[in-house]
Amino acid sequence: MGTKKNGGRFPRWLTLLVATALFGASCGGSSGDGGDDAAGSGETAAEGSSDGGGAGEPGTVPGFDGTTINVGVMSALSGPAAVIGTQLAAGQQVYFDYLNSVGGVAGTYPVEIVLEDHLYDTATAVQKYGKIKDDVVVLSQVMGTPVIFALLPLLTEDGMIASPASQDAFWVQEQYLYPVIEPYQIDVINGVDYYLGAGGGSVDDTICAVIQNDLYGEAGLEGLEYAAEFYGFEIAATARYAAGDQDFTAPVTELVNAECDMVYATALPTEFGGILGTAAQTGFTPRWIAQSPAWVDELALTDLAPYLEAYVWITALGREWGDPDSVDMTTMIERVAQFKPEQEPDYYFTFGYLQAWATHQLLEEAVANGDLSREGLVAALDGLDAFEYGDLAPAFAYGPPGERNPARATTIFAVDTTKPFALGALESNVESDAAIAYEFPVGE
Amino acid sequence: MTDFLQLCFAGLSLGSRYALVALGFVVIHRATGVINFAQGSIVALGAYFTYNAHVTWGLPFVVAAILAVAGTAAVGIAVERVLLRRMTGQPVFSVIMVTIGLLFVIDQVITMIWSQNAQNLGDPWGIDTITAGGLVMATVDLWSILLAVAVVAAFYVFFRWSSTGLAMRAVAIDEEAAQARGISVRRVVATAWAIAGMVAAVAGLTLASGPAALRPSVGLIALAAFPAMILGGLDSPLGAVVGGVIIGVTQILTAGYQPSHAAFLGDDFASVTPYVVMILILMVRPYGLFGQKEVERL
Amino acid sequence: MTAPTLSRIPSWLPERDSANPRMVRDHLDAVGLWHSVWRRTGLVVGALVYLAAPMVFSDFQLSVLDYAGIAAVGAIGLNVLTGYTGQISLGHGFFLGAGAYTAAYVGGELALPLPLWLGACAAIGALVGLVIGPFALRLRGSYLAIITLGLVFIGQHIFENWDSVTGGLNGTAVSAPVALGPLDFADLSIGGAELSRDAGYFYLIWGAVAVVALLVKNLMRTRLGRAFQAVRDRDAAAEVIGVRLARTKVMSFVVSSSLAAVAGGLYGSYQRFVNPEEFGLFLSIEYVAIIVIGGIATVYGPVLGALFITAVPFLIEEWSHRIPGVATEAGESGITVFALNQALFGLLIILFLVVEPRGLAALWLRIRVYFQAWPFSY
Secondary structure (H helix, E strand, O other): OOOOOOOOOOOHHHHHHHHHHHHHHHHHHHOOOOOOOOOOOHHHHHHOOOOOOOOOOOOOEOOEOOOOEEEEEEEOOOOOOHHHHHHHHHHHHHHHHHHHHOOOEOOOEOEEEEEEEOOOOHHHHHHHHHHHOOOOOEEEEEEOHHHHHHHHHHHHHHOOOEEEEOOOOOOOOOOOEOOOOOOHHHHHHHHHHHHHOOOOOOOOOOEEEEEEOOHHHHHHHHHHHHHHHHHOOOEEEEEEEOOOOOOOHHHHHHHHHOOOOEEEEEOOHHHHHHHHHHHHHHOOOOEEEEEHHHOOHHHHHOOOHHHHHHHEEEEEOOOOOOOOOOHHHHHHHHHHHHHOOOOOOOHHHHHHHHHHHHHHHHHHHHHHHOOOOHHHHHHHHHHOOEEEEOOOEEEEEOOOOOOOEOOOEEEEEEEOOOOHHHEEEEEEEEEOHHHHHOOOOOOO | OHHHHHHHHHHHHHHHHHHHHHHHHHHHHHHHOOOOOOHHHHHHHHHHHHHHHHHHOOOOHHHHHHHHHHHHHHHHHHHHHHOHHHHOOOOHHHHHHHHHHHHHHHHHHHHHHHOOOOEOOOOOOOOOEEEEOOEEEEHHHHHHHHHHHHHHHHHHHHHHHOHHHHHHHHHHHOHHHHHHOOOOHHHHHHHHHHHHHHHHHHHHHHHHOOOOOEOHHHHHHHHHHHHHHHHHOOOOHHHHHHHHHHHHHHHHHHHHHHHHHOHHHOOOHHHHHHHHHHHHHHHHOOOOOOOOOOOOOO | OOOOOHHHOOOOOOOOOOOOOOOOOOHHHHHOOOOOHHHHHHHHHHHHHHHHHHHHOOHHHHHHHHHHHHHHHHHHHHHHHHHHOOOOOOOHHHHHHHHHHHHHHHHHHOOOOHHHHHHHHHHHHHHHHHHHHHHHOOOOHHHHHHHHHHHHHHHHHHHHHOHHHHOHHHOEEOOOOOEEOOEEHHHOEEOOEEOOHHHHHHHHHHHHHHHHHHHHHHHOOOHHHHHHHHHHHOHHHHHHOOOOHHHHHHHHHHHHHHHHHHHHHHHHHHHOEEOHHHHOHHHHHHHHHHHHHHOOOOOHHHHHHHHHHHHHHHHHHHHHHHOOOEEOOOOOOOEEHHHHHHHHHHHHHHHHHHHOOOHHHHHHHHHHHHHHHOOOOO
16 A cells, blocks of 8 residues: 655655654664555555455455454553553453454454553544554444544544443444443433332432533433433432542532432542542431442442441442353353453453453454455444343344444442442342433434 | 531631641742642652551551651651752742652652552541531541641741741741851751651641542642642741631532532532632732732842 | 845954854854754754655654644743743643634634634634733742642633533534645645645644744844843843833733644644643643753754653653563553653653753753864863
8 A cells, every 4th residue: 555655855764864863762663664564544544455355254454464353452551540441451351362262253363452551641542543543453442431532533534443431322323433331321210210119219209419520420410310301200409529529518518408318429439439428427328329430349448338338329230240140240250260360350341341242243243244344344333233242231232323222221239348349239230111211312 | 507607617627638738838938939849749648658557557547647747757858858959049940840740750659659549548537527516527627627727836836936947937038147147058948848748748647537538649639729828828837727728618618509609600610719719819919818028139 | 044144244354254164253143043054954954854754654653743743832832931031831731722722613613724723723822821911920930830720720610611612521523624725734645645644744733843933933033032031031130121021921921822822723633632631730731841851941942842752651652561660461560651651751850950951952052062162072
C-alpha cells in the first residue's frame, strides 16, 4: 500500500539522523522502514485487504497474518482508574489464554492481545489508538465513557469496531460499537423491581436517589425515572454530590429530610463510603441499593461492615463469584485457576471475561464467513443473532443497529463479609417486566 | 433550623480540616515567602505514616499518630535541606514550581508503597456520634475541630513566648535585621518546615479517620485549602482558621441550599465556592482578611 | 527579515569586515533575526525536517509530534505571560479550553472555514484575557498563582454546565474543517500519494508553531515586548520610565491567552472530541513545566520543552520492559509506567530548576558557545 511517499527530497541519512535525535531508540522498529509497509492510512488498509475473500479461509488483513488474530485491548492499566482497568484486562487475558489452549478461533487461529494503557485519558487514548489500529482486527475492549466518546469518530472513519467496557446506554445501537452486557439503566430498573417484590417494599414507600454529578449518575437516574413511571411512584428526592467531595452532610441531610425508605445510589466507592458513613452516624437507615461501580470489598473492612450488611444491596451483572450452581461460573473459576491463579474475586474481571467471550463469538462468525477485514467484522456483527454466555449471564440479542437488544437481567447482591468480594447473591439474573419493556435510543 | 445547624456543624468540621492544612501553608510562607504546593502530599504522607504504624506495625493509635507527626516533621526538614535551601534567592515562581514537582514525586512514592487501593486507618473514632439538642455530631468531627483549635492555640503560645517563635516572627518582619541580631535564618526556616510537617500529619489523620477511607487522593484537599489560606491572608495563623471555617461553612451551606434555591448556578456549584469566595474577597482586600500589605522598596 | 542596508551604517564605520562576520556593528545587526550563520543554518534544517518528517515517521509518532506542536503553540503563549512578563499563571488550561470549545462551536456547529474559526479562537482567547487580566493587576507572586488556579476550577465548572455550547459532561465532538483553499490538511496528497491525517495535521500544526514563534519573537522586539520585559525585571522601575503597568500586564494576558486559545482550537480539531475534564489543573501545570524545562523567556525553549514533555512518556513506555522494577504487564508487581512517568515529571521540574534554571534552551546555548569559541573552548 504505497500510501506514503518515501522521502526522496534529501538524503535519507539526514532524515534518519533527525528522527533519531527526536525520538531516540523508539524509532528503531518503525521509522527506519516504516513509511512503506502495511502501516498505511486506515481506510485504504482495510479496503485493499480481502484478497483471500469468499467462504474458505480468511485472507490476510491488517491484524491477521494468516495464522494469528490480533485483537486490541485499551484499558487504564496504571493511574487511579487502574484498580478497575487491570481487572477488565485480566478477564480478557484469561479468556483468550484458555481459547488459545484449545487451538483458538475455529480451533485454528490463536488470538493475541495487543494491550495498550490509555491511563483513562482521552488524548493518550487517541494516540494509542493510532498506534495499534493497523495491527488489530478489532478492539475487544475500550474502557471508560470519555475515552469511548473520544474514539467514536475515529472508529467510524476507520470502519473499526470496538467493544466498550462501560455500561452506558449511548452505544447500544452504534454501528461501530458492540456492548456486551446490560446498561446501568437496566440494573436500576431490576433493582427497583426486586425491592418492590421480594425485597418487601411498596410503591407507597418514599423512594429517593443519590447520584454522582456526571454521566454515570445521570444514567442511573434515567433508569430510576423510568421505573418510577412504570410502577407508579414518585422520586421523593434526588441528592447529588461530586467526585472528590469530602463531606456528605448536605446530600445525606436532603435524603433524611425526605424520609426516604429506599435510596438508589449511583456512586463510586470513596464517596459511597463517605455517604454511608454520614448516614450511619446520623442513624439514617433506609434500604440502600447501589450500582456495581459503587462497590469495592475494602468497604466491608471498615467499622461500617454491620451497617452495610444490614442495609446495602448491590446490583451487578453475572453471578456470585464461584457460584457452584452455575456451570459457566465454575468453568470460569477453573480457567482462572489454570491461567491466572493469583486472580482475586472481582466483577470487573467477569466483565472482561464476558467481553472476550463475545469477541470470540464475533471472530468465529467472521472466520466462518471467511473475512476478517473491518467490513467483514461489521458484517459478522450484523449477522450475529446474539452474544451468548451460557448460564453466566443472559444473552444479548444482536444484529444491525436498531435490532440490538441488551440483556435485561441483573443480579441482586447483599453485602456479606464471608463471601468472596464480600458480596452474596440474593437472586441471580433477575429479569423484570419493566426492564424488558425498556427501550434504548437508536443512535444518531 | 436543625438542618441549618447540622449543616453549619458539618461546615465547621470541614473548615477545621481546611484550617489544619492551611496552617501548614502559613508557617512556611511566614518564614520563607513561599507557598508550599507539596503540603497536600505531606498531609497524605502523614495519614499513611499513621496507617503504617497503627495497622501494619500494630502500635496503639496515639503512638502511631505521634510517630507520624515526627515522621512528617522529618520529611519537612529533609525537603528544606535537600531542595529548598538551594533555591534561596530564586524567584517565587521557581520555588513554587519546585514544590509542585515535589508534589508529583511524593504522590507517586505513596502509591508505590501503599498502592492506589483504599485502606482503613483503624482510628478509634469510627462512626461514633454524640447527639446534643437534636444535633448529631460525629466524634471524629468534634476531634477535628478540637485539634484545629489546639494547634492554633499552640501556635499562639509558640510565636508569642518561645524564643524560636520570636525569632521566626523577627525573620518574618525583617530578615536582614533579624540576622544582624544573631538569629539564624537557616534554623528558623528549618523549624518552619518541621512545624508545617507536624501540622500536616494532624490534618492527614483527621481527614482519613471516621467513615472516610484512606486513599492517595486524600492530599487533594489542599486545593480547597488554598482559598482558605488566601482568604485569611498568607501570613496569619488566625486568618487561616477563620478562612478555613468561612470556606467550609459556605461550601456546605451551598451544597445544602444551592441545588433547590439557585439551580441556575449549575450542578455541583458547591465544589467551586471556595474559589468564588476567594476571588470575591481578594477583589476587596488584595492581601486577604488578615494579611499584611507587602511594602515595596524602590 | 531584510538585511541591513549599507546606507544605514554610519559612514565613519568601515565596510563589513569579512574577517569577523559575527561582530555586531549596529542596532539592526543586534535585533536581526537571521544574521548569524547559526540561525540561517537552523532555519534551513528546520524547514527540511518540517517537509520530510511525515515521510519518515509512523502515524503514531506523527500523532505524538502533532500533540507536541499544539503544546508548543500554547507554551509559547504562556511564555509571553510568565517568561517575558513575569506573571505566574496556573490558569492556562482554562484558556486552552476556551479555544477548544470555540473551535467546536464556530468550526463545528457553524461550520466556518479554518481561517475564520482559528481567528475566532484567537479573538475569544484575547477577549477572555482582557476580562481576566485586570483581576491580576493588584495581585502578585503567590496570590496570583492561587487566583489563576481558582480560574481553572471555575472554568471547568462553566465547561461542565454550559451544555448548549460545551456539551456539558458528555463533552462535544469537534468537527472543525481544516481546509485552506484547495489544501485540506486532513486529507493531503502530494504528487498523487495520499498522506495520512496525522501527516496532514503535522504540516498545519508545525506551520502554526513557526508562525506563532516568529510572531512572538518579533513582538518581543517591539515597544510592547520590551515593556513586558521591563515589567518582569522590576515593575516599579518600569513604571518610572514610562511603562503603563496596568495596560502592559493586561496586554500580556491578552496575547498569552489568545495564543493558548489557538492551541486549544488546534487541539480540539485534531482530537475531534473534547470534554471538560481535560482542561484541569494538571494541564496548566504541564504547560508551566514545559516552559520551565524548555527555557523561560526564549522562543525555542517552549518548543523544545513541548517535544520533551510530550515524547518522554512514550519513550519511557517503549523502554519500560528494559527498566528494572517497572511493571509492564497488567497486575505485575513493581512501579507502573504511569507512576514512573508522573514521578519523573516531578523530578524533571525540580532538576531543571535546581541545576539548570534556563532549561533545555541553555543546554543548546552552551553547545553553541562551545563551538563558536572553538578552539578556545573550555
